[in-house]
Amino acid sequence: MSTDATQQQSPSIRTTPILISFLIAGFIGLFSETALNMALGDLIQEFTISPSTVQWLTTGYLLTLGILVPVSGLLIQWFSTRQLFIASMVFSIIGTLIAAIAPGFGILMLARVIQAIGTGLLLPLMFNTILVIFPIHKRGATMGLMGLVIMFAPAIGPTVSGLIIEHLKWNYIFWVSLPFFVIALLFGLKYMQNVSSITKPKIDVPSIILSTIGFGGIVYGFSIVGDQGWRDVIVLSSLIVGLIALFLFAVRQFNMDKPMIDLRVFKYPMFTLGLLTVFITFMIIMSSMILLPLYLQTGLTLAAFSAGLVLLPGGVLNGIMSPITGRIFDKFGPRGLVIPGFIIMIAMLWFLTNVTTETSIIMVIAMHTFLMIGVSMVMMPAQTNGLNQLPKNLYPDGTALMNTLQQVSGAIGTTVAITIMSASQKNYIANAKDPFDPSAISGSLTAGVQDAFIFGFVLAIAGLIISFFIKTAREK
Structure with a gap:
């Protein structure tokens, strides 16, 4: 993408409608991604499948993103912003509709893959467009606003889906999402503009x-x-x-x-450190998002809606914190946010390694809320700071790599957490006096969750060490 072309377009670009189009689409896309977590227990029973099989609804989604997102840097240079935005919404709508009417696990899995194609097109396009249409001194606040919406969606996902599951069937999660995708498509058709030059590099x-x-x-x-x-x-x-x-x-x-992806982005040290920081933080987020609902529903025997309410304050506060951390980042840079953010995460993950079936709901809410505050202090500032150091011609490559490794880290984080939890559960049950006692089942899951959170604790320590090397990046 040429700098001249971008500058020539800038006066006619209406940044606010473009941003709103992406925020609506990103919000509902991420809502439908995490909302299904609360329905995993119901899906295991309805389709008579194992927990490791149902996990594919999450990891299969991430696998599709991991395959598609690396190609996104190329797609951004081959197709216009409008074309890619509309394509992403069409895939999301088709996938959501198929998921809503899915009669079995195979069809639901196919629907998740189609949904993931929509998200895989949207996320890199969204970040690349933000970098093109906003100057460097406004990106922290803009990324913070994106963080508000992006983090608020997963926050209310479990609560809304819990409410839906208590009164309706799991497929209504998708029926609720569908009209919002249509609204995002219609809004984008009216307001989305082409902001990048199509260079059509060789495939x-x-x-x-x-x-x-x-x-x-x-x-x-x-x-x-x-x-x-x-x-x-x-x-x-x-x-x-x-x-x-x-x-x-x-x-x-x-x-x-x-x-296809210009790996010279790794010559920029703040981008590399930002990438590592985001990789670690996303592993912590995804592992926590799958462990806590299981702990609340099986370990503390809460209903799906109640479990969703427990996770709501942390997610909402994370969203509210994102614009605040964005503005702090614009004024003072990343270090004052990222280092304290990891320290907070380390403390909360340590507390979560000690949860039991007797832990109070208030304690769980407090631990999750502070964990999410720590995440909000790290995620967007580290990502924005890393991308800020890249020259404009490397934006598509930087955003493609950043988003690809997020999906890979999410898959790794989810899988390692479930693997550790399952191994600890089996060990606990093997040593129990009565393996079929309900208290032994909830106790085994709690023991598994404790051990799985040690994995997150170690990751957060590694993130803290990396954060000491992060400095304010300047665009080259």
């Missing part, structure tokens, strides 16, 4: 194949490890083939004049 098929095998293989390997175990041939093969493909992909990108 390198080997790069696309290597990227798909690489990211897909790693996400797939982590996704089936809960079922198959770490010694399984398919698990090890997927991970090894994925890593080899990614290595070959990287070598090919460095040797191309016009690579």
Whole structure:
């Protein structure tokens, strides 16, 4: 994308309607992504499937994103902003409609993949557009506003879906989402503008194949490890083939004049540190989002709606904090936010490793709320600071990498957390006097959740160490 073209367009670009179009679409897309977590228990019973199978509704979604998002940097340079936005909404609407009428697990899984294609097109396009239409001194506040909407959606997702599940069937989660996708599409049709120049770089098929095998293989390997175990041939093969493909992909990108993803973004240290920080934080978010609903519903025997209400304050406060941290970032930079943010996360994750079936609801609300405050202090500031250091021609590559590794980290975080939890559960049940006693079942899950949160605790310590090296980035 040429700087001149962008500057020529700037006076006629109406930033507010464009931003609103993305916020509506992003909000409902992320709502439908996390809302299904509360229905996993119902889906296990209705479709008579195992927890590791139902987990594919989350990891399959992330696998599709991990395959599609790397190609997004190329798509942004081949198709206009309007074309990609409309395509993302059409895929989201079709996927949501199929999910709403899905008669079995296979069709629901297919619907989730189609939904993920819509999200995979939307997220990189949204971040790239924000970088193009807003100057560097306003990006913190704008990213904060995006954070408000993006984090508020997952926050109310479990509560609204819990309410729906108590009174209606799980598929009404999708019927509720559908009209909002249609509204987002209509709003985008009216107000979305083309803000980037279409350069149509050469499509390198080997790069696309290597990227798909690489990211897909790693996400797939982590996704089936809960079922198959770490010694399984398919698990090890997927991970090894994925890593080899990614290595070959990287070598090919460095040797191309016009690579699919320009890996020279790693020459910018603040981008690399921002990427690592976001990778770690997203693993913590996704692992917590799957562990806490299971703990609340099985360990503390709360109804789905009640469990959703417990998680609501933290998510809402996280959303409210995002614009505040965005403005602080614009004035003072990232260090004063990211370091304290990780310290708060470390403290809360340590407390969560000690939850029991006797832990009070108030304590769980407090721990989750402060954990989400820590997340809001890290996520958007680290992401914005990293992208700020890149020159304009590397925006599509930076946003593609940032979003791809978020999906990969989400899949890894979810899978590792469930694997640790399942192993601890089996160990607990094996040593129980009466494995079929209901208290042993809730106790086993609680013990599993405790051990799984140790994984998040270790991640947060690694994030804190990285955060000491982060400085305010300046655009090159």
